[in-house]
Ligand code: UD1
């Protein structure tokens with residue numbers, strides 16, 4: 001019996017129409033390279049092996065693939081002679097693979113794991129399973145699927161199709177699933193006698209049919225199979241991704257009063273009964289627990305917001321910001337690589353970086369952790385139930401003990417023991433009548449000048 005599934009991801013193409021120095025699959029969608037989206041869908045199947053076929057920009061593409069999964073194997077396709085030729089490059093790496101192989105395209109990022117599962121299930125009914133979709137754009141230059149009932153007879157590229165074939169609404173997504181050994185046998189038979197002089201992966205359907213093998217189509221929505229060839233298509237995919245992410249968040253019990261203004265990343269998680277207000281942007285790596293509120297115009301990335309916390313409006317949470325339960329982070333506050341413990345408040349105009357803030361501590365408006373000396377980053381540690389006066393500069397490395405206070409406007413350069421008050425500012429001087437005399441003098445000067 002056959003074993004598990006392995007995945008081949010084609011990512012060698014030039015991407016000429018992106019008009020870019022960057023390889024196409026490294027352009028970003030929802031905060032991650034296109035390649036990672038395909039790899040994520042593949043990874044959800046728990047594949048035995050994943051092989052990425054690289055070509056244009058090989059070292060960078062390989063590096064990006066490894067960043068997603070250190071175990072991934074990469075193979076270089078020196079010349080882009082077509083999709084069949086590309087899959088064949090993975091043949092040696094999968095020579096001893098016993099089981100099915102799914103071929104995905106690195107530039108087709110929105111295919112869902114559920115759809116891939118349906119394809120694997122359909123393998124019980126056919127030797128080759130092709131993912132197809134009905135296009136709403138009859139002039140779209142996709143390959144067309146020629147079917148008889150449930151059976152797929154062949155796939156004809158747009159370039160090679162006559163008018164009647166081009167009129168078929170059912171298109172080839174490019175995603176294919178077949179038993180590995182059988183797939184590579186067929187691929188070796190593919191020729192390049194066609195309009196593009198390329199070795200077409202879709203030709204395995206017709207070659208297979210001649211050998212008595214059967215092919216079938218699994219259908220999905222066109223939005224899932226959007227292939228990216230241009231910036232406009234990248235934007236269309238982003239729109240489709242965001243629509244899906246917003247709908248998913250709402251299904252998961254998240255309120256989005258203005259859903260079309262909220263931007264999600266590929267891995268954003270927001271818990272039940274949280275509210276995400278208008279114009280919130282999530283970068284990669286954000287988790288928000290249930291019952292939290294993210295107020296308008298906040299920007300979050302690489303951070304964790306616990307149950308019941310509130311963030312913003314106009315807050316910025318950068319990588320390593322960890323807010324415990326019921327923390328309040330208010331307007332124009334930036335937090336980076338800092339743990340803010342339960343019930344602490346950082347409500348206005350502060351920068352808290354490389355720091356720890358204890359439970360229930362209040363950070364006054366305008367407080368800054370001076371964490372960077374131009375070369376090194378230093379930590380600030382603040383205990384629980386502390387009170388940091390407004391406009392305190394905490395010059396790290398420095399600590400403020402449990403229950404301690406700092407006076408407003410202090411520049412704190414030395415550790416403050418628990419329960420102490422640190423005052424680190426010049427003493428106030430009051431000069432009686434000074435202002436009155438000062439302005440009298442200036443006004444007299446002005447009058448003398450205009451009179452002259
Ligand atoms: C391909 C399909 C077409 C389908 C369409 C869906 C073929 C011949 N045609 O056309 O039926 O409707 O996708 O989007 O397969 N690649 C390589 N090496 C190569 C050639 C391509 O790695 O030598 C990669 C590309 O980087 C890309 C993918 O394969 O990720 C698809 O190649 P592309 O040239 O975009 O194929 P299409 O013409 O769009």
Ligand code: CA
Nearest residue numbers: 107227228229
């Ligand atoms: Ca394409």
